[in-house]
Each structure stands twice: as C-alpha cells, then as structure tokens.
Amino acid sequence: MLPADQTLPSAPLQRLDLPWLIEAGVEVAILRLDLIDPLISGNKWFKLIYHLKAAQTAGAAGLITLGGAHSNHLHALAAAGKRFGFQTVGLLRGHPQQTPTIEDLQAFGMQLHWLGYAGYRARHEADFWLPWRELYPHLHGVPEGGGGLEGALGCAEIVRQGRSQLDAVGWTDYDGWWLASGTGTTLAGLALFEEGVRTIHGAMAVPQGHGVPENVAAIIHKHCRSALARESGVSGDDKAADQNPSRASALLRRCHVLDASRGGFAKTDPHLLAFIDNCELQTGIPLEPLYTGKALLALHDEVRAGRLPGGTRLIFVHTGGLQGKRAI
Ligand SMILES: Cc1ncc(COP(=O)(O)O)c(C=O)c1O
Known part of the structure; x- marks a missing residue:
C-alpha cells in the first residue's frame, strides 16, 4: 500500500x-x-500514517472513512489512494452536492456514499459499521478526521x-x-x-x-x-x-x-x-x-x-x- x-x-x-x-x-x-x-497537506500525513500501516498489516486493499463535503481528511486520503494505488471509499455527511473538494475526491477515484444528516449522526452507534464492513470486507475503516490513537501516534x-x-x-x-x-x-x-x-x-x-x-x-x-x-x-x-x-x-x-x-x-x-x-x-x-x-x-x-x-x-x-x- x-x-x-x-x-x-x-x-x-x-x-x-x-x-x-x-x-x-x-x-x-x-x-x-x-x-x-x-495534496496530502497539513497534519493529515501524520494522522494517516499509522492507519495506513495498520491497513497494510491487515492486508486490506484500501481504506473507508467519513467526512463532510469540504473535508481536508477525505481530500488527503483520496489523494494518497490515487498516488499509492489503493482503493478509497468516503461516507459523506448530508446530501449530494458539488464542491471543489468533492470534484477532487471524484477525480482521485474515491467512491462516495452520501449518508444524509441523520445517517451521518449515527456514526457513533455500535452497529454503524456493520453494513459497510459487509459491503467492503477488504477495506480498513478509519475514524472521522483520521482520529483515534493511531492518528495521534503519527x-x-x-x-x-x-x-x-x-x-x-x-x-x-x-x-x-x-x-x-x-x-x-x-x-x-x-x-x-x-x-x-x-x-x-x-x-x-x-x-x-x-x-x-x-x-x-x-x-x-x-x-x-x-x-x-x-x-x-x-x-x-x-x-x-x-x-x-x-x-x-x-x-x-x-x-x-x-x-x-x-x-x-x-x-x-x-x-x-x-x-x-x-x-x-x-x-x-x-x-x-x-x-x-x-x-x-x-x-x-x-x-x-x-x-x-x-x-x-x-x-x-x-x-x-x-x-x-x-x-x-
Ligand atoms: C486544517 C486542519 N487543522 C486542524 C484540524 C484539527 O485536527 P484534529 O482533528 O487532529 O484536532 C483539522 C482536522 O480536523 C484540519 O483539517
């Protein structure tokens, strides 16, 4: 990866x-x-590096994560996917809209799913990831903003x-x-x-x-x-x-x-x-x-x-x- x-x-x-x-x-x-x-600018490289290593160790083919229509995190991850040749999926807050960020995500080849607002709010619920894991069993999940201990360690x-x-x-x-x-x-x-x-x-x-x-x-x-x-x-x-x-x-x-x-x-x-x-x-x-x-x-x-x-x-x-x- x-x-x-x-x-x-x-x-x-x-x-x-x-x-x-x-x-x-x-x-x-x-x-x-x-x-x-x-493209992989700011704190994003640092927050992503351990998530990428974890995905690599798990033998994943790519990463799935969440964000909004202007998200710097989605932008950096999609750019990394394109540059290093791994699959990326973005779960988006709200309803379909075109922003410069979304245009870039599409150009970088990130697959997008719009969750609506209520659907996005459910992201902290225990079973939120279940259907996405079923749909993309070969992808590694990354929390919103590239957070968690892996994000901090980088x-x-x-x-x-x-x-x-x-x-x-x-x-x-x-x-x-x-x-x-x-x-x-x-x-x-x-x-x-x-x-x-x-x-x-x-x-x-x-x-x-x-x-x-x-x-x-x-x-x-x-x-x-x-x-x-x-x-x-x-x-x-x-x-x-x-x-x-x-x-x-x-x-x-x-x-x-x-x-x-x-x-x-x-x-x-x-x-x-x-x-x-x-x-x-x-x-x-x-x-x-x-x-x-x-x-x-x-x-x-x-x-x-x-x-x-x-x-x-x-x-x-x-x-x-x-x-x-x-x-x-
Ligand atoms: C440009 C920028 N600065 C700062 C932050 C905040 O970083 P953190 O979520 O690690 O607090 C973010 C993202 O969340 C960001 O995109």
Missing part, C-alpha cells in the same frame, strides 16, 4: 514576526505543515520536526505548542510525545460540547493503558488503566483547550477575515478561516489579554487545510 521507503515529509520551522507578538515579547515559530505536500513526528529545527529560529528551547483542534487527535499526539514537559494549547475550531477534551482524554488513557500493559505484562486494558491513572493525568494537565470557534464550526465573521488578510499580508503565510485563522486569532486575543507572559516561546502548528479555502 505504501512504498517501503516512504517517510513523512519535512516541514520548515519559521519565525512568526507579527507586531502584536513583538510588542508583548511573546516569541512564536510556525511549523509549516502546509508546505509538506501539494503526530510524534510533528514534535520531532519542530524540536530538530529550533536553531533555525535561534532558540535552544520552547515552552509549548499552539494549534487548531477539531477532534483533538493532533493535540493528543503532541501531548503523548511531550510527556508532560511542555504545554499544548488547542484552539478549538468547534464549540464547547463537541467532545474535544473527552476525545483527548480517551486517546491519552488508551495510550497509557497499552504502555503500562507492555511494560508490566499486565494483561487486560481496564486492569492496567486502574493502575496507571497518574501518568495519563500528568499528560492531560499539560493539555489546554480554549474555544476559538467564534460561534460555530466553519462560521466566519468580518473581524476574523480582516485579521487573516492582515496576517497574510504581514507574513506571506496563507491561512484559512476554519482552523489556522481561528487558531491564530485566538492566540492574538490571549496575548493581548496578557495571559501569555513576555518571554514565552511557542511553536504554532500550521495544520494546512488550504484546499478547503476554495469553497469560501
């Missing part, structure tokens, strides 16, 4: 010199995951890439990470590999109540359970979890989420759009209004409110998503 020598592409780390950061003495470097690949590489380039921005250390969160998978991945040492700030692109903290906690607990089971030979996930609550709590204490959704997922407003235009003009770095633009505006507001002390050094992850901008 993937060539044996396939490695994750490297993203450059660059200084982000914006006037409001300089004024506050807060230093930010941006890890440009948007530059790693023209994000270790994001931490490694950021750390290995500190000298490029004149740093020897940093205090934490700032990134947009949708499911919280990427945030959880960074937290796993920071091991409780640095803070990870997740600027939520979805409002409170959409399960981001719960999802982050579920991934971290699952990882700590399997780590303990491996280390101690304790068998049985729950037994191990009961014995390892402090490790998970230590990691979770360093995960900070804040609502950056500005009233709802994909909702935009003139202030946000003007802020993005301004930042793009000042830095030359493209942003989009669903994830990266909202995450940067949330950082701006925290800095302006004095909640990040001068001298703080953060790595802002540019998680990509620029393909979705075509429909806005």
